[in-house]
Amino acid sequence: MGADFALDRGAILAIAGPNGAGKSTLMRLLAGTVAPTSGSITLDGQQLSEIKLDERARQIAFVSQNEVPDGRLQVRDYVELGQMPIWHEYSRDDHKNALDQVLKLAQLEDKADFPIACLSGGERQRAHIARALAQRPRLLLLDEPTNHLDPEAKGRILSLISTLGVTIIMILHDLVLIPEFASHVALMKNGRVSQFGLTDDVLTSQAVRSTFGVDYLLLPHGSRCVPVLDIRKTPVPLGRNQDK
Ligand SMILES: Nc1ncnc2c1ncn2[C@@H]1O[C@H](COP(=O)(O)OP(=O)(O)OP(=O)(O)O)[C@@H](O)[C@H]1O
Incomplete structure (x- = not known):
């Protein structure tokens, strides 16, 4: 993993790169769920590794790709869990x-009493983000x-986030x-941030x-x-009759 960049407070950084480029690994490093073998990560000038776990939980919210909450939890209770570190x-x-405000922002008011298991993929994704927002983090990692979101929902959730x-x-x-x-982009390739x-x-x-x-x-x-x-690799016109 090779990454060397600094981000100002309030910035919105998108990490992009091909499958296997190291994006999720970089996210886990930033969240502190894995430690770097070399180098360091700082948050507001403080080494991440030196920030106590409870303090880190107050400052950083992370929504990973593999959130698997207990499906029996009601949406409201699940989102409320985000408030634990700042209770x-x-x-x-x-x-x-x-x-109430984050449930409204995530447009989950009507589903607040539903068990998580009864949500659609998109609604579940919004519940994960709502839980992270409930934490009132300084750094939100997504x-x-x-x-799982349809185009309209993508626009809505990104507008909300931004x-x-x-x-x-x-x-x-x-x-x-x-x-x-x-506002910012980091392009990754082969385990490295190639451009930032x-x-x-x-x-x-x-x-x-x-x-x-x-x-x-x-x-x-x-x-x-x-x-x-334009993602076409072999530009064969659609509907062309191969026999003619
Ligand atoms: N725990 C692990 N142990 C060993 N190798 C790992 C581990 N986690 C990830 N890798 C490898 O590190 C590389 C980067 O994985 P990572 O999940 O960070 O990629 P990614 O850019 O997020 O990919 P994708 O877009 O497919 O989700 C991959 O080759 C992956 O197989």
Whole structure:
């Protein structure tokens, strides 16, 4: 693993790279669930390894790809678990209001009394994110937050995330979402962060081609440009009659 970058507070970093590039491993290092064999990670100037576990739990929320909560838990109770690390910092009323607010933000008010097992994949993903938000973290780590979400829900959850005002590091496979929702990008390849910087500087056609081997274009659409990926490898026209 090779990564050397610094992110300002409040920035939103998207990590992108091919399968197996090391994105989830980097996330686990940032979350402190695994320790680096060399080098160091600092949060607000303090070595992550020196921050006590309970303090780390107050500051960093992590939604991994493999969240498997007890399906019998009600959504409200599951989201409330996010408040555990900060339970003594706020009053009971404050917690209740905050809980109602994150359930509303994640559009789960109607499902608050449902068992987790009865949620759709997209609703479950929103519940994981709501639980992380309930923690009021300073750093929010999200491994593929748009997994299982339909296009409209992707836009909604990323819009929500991008207006929270907390520092966010998220893995996003969907490159076309990055310019709209991330201030910074880290491109990874072969276990290394090959490029890091402001999204507009880093996410270029050339960088995408060298990282993913596909074409990335910005096409004019109304008053703005929208990103488009051309992922075809063998450009055979659809519907061509092979016998003719
Ligand atoms: N616990 C582990 N032990 C050994 N190798 C591992 C372990 N976890 C991950 N790897 C390997 O490290 C490499 C990077 O894995 P990682 O999950 O970080 O990739 P990724 O970029 O998140 O991939 P994807 O996009 O497919 O989720 C892979 O080759 C993987 O097999």
